[in-house]
Amino acid sequence: MSGTSARSMLRSPFVLVVGAVLTWFVAAFLVWPNLNVLIATFFPDGSFSGRAAEKLFSSQRAMKALGNSFLLAVALSITVNLVGIFIVLVTHYFRIRGSRILFLGYASTFIYGGIVLAAGYKFIYGDKGIVTSLLMKVFPDMDPGWFSGFFAVLVVMTFATTTNHMLFVASALKGIDYQTIEAARNLGASTWTILRRIVLPMLKPTLFAVTILSFLTGLGALSAPQVLGGRDFQTITPMILTFTNSPTSRDLAALLAVILGVATMLMLAVMSRLEKGGTYFSISKVSSALQKQDISNPVANVAVHAVAYLLFAVYTLPVVLIVVYSFADGAAIQTGQIALDSLTLDNYVRVLTQQSGLRPFIVSVIYSALAALIAVGGLLFVARLLQRYKNWVASVFEYLLHIPWILPSALLALGLIISYDHPNPLVGGTVLTGTTVILLIAFVTVKIPFTLRMLKASFESVNASLEEAAAIMGAKTLYVFRRILLPLVLPAASAITALNFNSMLDDYDTAIFLAHPLVQPLGLVIKANTDGAEGVQGVANTFVYTVLLMVITGVTMYLVYGRASRRGATGKRARALPPVQPMTASIPGSPVGEALDGKESAAPVR
């Protein structure tokens, strides 16, 4: 193997080409615009003032909210892993009755998120919720407002953000070599030991990546605390959004965002450190596909089944209620009074017969598809290089590529505007504002960190001896990449593409600043129809759009992910493991989910 030092990178033409493109992209669209917006924010008159820090640190509310955000981030990193690993094992590792049905239930988080999800949980566990009413009959003394505060927020966000586990951890699990497990069992290892000593360690790169995402989701929590947090548990994001919108306070927003960003980067550094030096692929010469395991202890078996089905109910009830409520009128939704005979198609008729019709849907589908493909297509090369060459140059690029995680998307958009509203040599002397390209650029950049993390994790779990063998036999870099690596990471890449696509469909924060006036995407239309000072129709429309998006994202997931995993299922596995069910679903989970609801509550400004 050739070395991985910075110097050795220069010898490969592949590295030079990718490096040149990457350097230009990072400089033009990540560093320059964001530097501009940060300078404009922190040095408004050319001199720096410590005003923002002083104001923030002396504000009790800001400090408490910031603390809450961190608390939630840490707690979520743990709880999402617990629940996420459990549901992955139940659906993919253990032999559980009805695991395909269970899978569909757990997959419901793929298709919705944000404020509507929080509202869905409130319909069930809130003070007028179904479960609360039932419990009140059994325990008349209990507090009807039991489901609020930190506990409620943590519960809802935990169940809402297991999407990445279901996609990526499950996919990594399928790559585990079954022979290792069999060998361990022959040596007398218990189910628990196998799990702890063999299965989980192999999943580490993916678990690290999804843990960072959970942490980020917790830091950026917006709608769940707004709906369920009550007085005592509010997070920092609403404040960031308010301050971003006010030119005189934008420095506070930027400072807060930078604090959260630095925390995320620290988390990233810790995880990268933990990840270093491990071997995360099977080293056996002939690996075989995973087979489902029986839980031998009957008590444990019953317990696992019970918990699995309980979780199934927790996951599916809100979706069912949201679909039902989307047929009710807005007043009924908000007061929680619903009668079956009051359900009508009126909401759907109103939304779908607007003058703008299907056009915004088409615009959004095209933009999201392009951005998702470009981001994943480009980063496949980048992630490969970053995984292959571990030196300081690679690290610098890796951290630079995470810039979009640091700043809120409104600031990213403002940065692009102020950098490219005049002819700029970085983009060949053209003006980008007012064109259809600028929104695409923003969409691609926003998706870079997530895409990079997941792709890198998936490259980590590729057996290095495969490419070594190919290289020894004389295969060129691109040939190895195309014929050996790409097929192995393709399932993960498809899943990432689908998630990216879905998360951008209803984007508002970026589009509001960058969309071409004649090519307006769906997010702006949703906003116009749901904002109305949260009126009657507005809330009903929110539910309708959520259901419509569920349909689109469900179809995407089926087309991209469902088929990709079937392709992955080879003969032997196909017998052991029935062809993976087409998932009815996809995204708003992930950090992504919160970004999504950011737009719903970000600008009730009217």
Added chain:
Amino acid sequence: MRKLQTLVAAAVAVTLLAGCGGGTASPAASGEASTAPAAGSGETLVIYTNSNGEGRGEWLTTKASEAGFKIEVVGAGGADATNKLIAEKNNPIADVAFGLNNMYFSQIKAEDVLEPYEPAWAGQVDKELGDGETYWPLVKQAILLGYNSDKFSKDAAPQDWTDLWTKDEFKDRYERVTGLGTATAQLVFAGILSRYRDDSGDLGISDEGWKQVEQYFQNGSPAVAKTDLFARIASGEVDMGQMPSSIIAEREKSFKVNVETVIPSLGVPLAVEQVALVKGTEKKEQAQKFIDWFGSADVQGAWAQQFNSMPVNKGAEAKANPEVVDFFASLKQQDIDWEFVQENMGAWVEKIELEYMT
């Protein structure tokens, strides 16, 4: 492996096709909106507004096209539209902006984004409501304190905002905001803080004034995301809160509650929605004609009739809902120094968010 190649090829083809689609979709689809040929897209006026919800944008597009204007309405919240106009000032995309209130427009004007223009209907409106130079008033909106009139008689109800936190019977019975991002919330605070103007105080407000703000937040019931105040009134969670005048009638009906409004002796703050020409537009003449048309008595009258609003144009009053006109005739407007408010609002919002909101 062949499968993979096909897949990649297909992906590339889709990308290219989608790219073409993205490029051509705009003229084709905007051709649908009005029957004018796509070549006319150069004359499409781009209109920024926060007043496009509940069918307003579509109504305007249709009526404008009947009058020979091809327009594209770009909707955004008040703060977003303001930020967008300011951010784009070097290379403006909008030709006309409307619907934002005087506070937002004075902020935009301060950034030198507006082109002075005196519309043909300038004589029919009260110039005091705009700046008499760049932005001109269209619609009046009163920012009110409303209460559940089934629970409180007129005498038992609060007589002013300050009663909410000084009288025990209203404590925890009123909804207080959880963020100051909305124009309505900012206007409520403009109304309250203006009473305590003290140039030696913090940000131009006396300590007494800031104490009122503190009390407001301590004694109110925090608003709940995606749950309308009227829904909370209907379910008995709270009995009163802030509301803009235009929504009351419709919400009363939807949530089956009766709401009366409080008129403090000092009067109520008015938000006046304005229209203005954007500096640097390449379609200046067309944009000016549009403003002349949109603010005219006829169009404003039709708008008022359709959306139950209160037009500023005196010629349009006849067409507006007589109840609305009577209500505004009886309304006492609070005397607010808008220049003072505009200068300080950013800092007030920041202080309140950081120090008083709990």
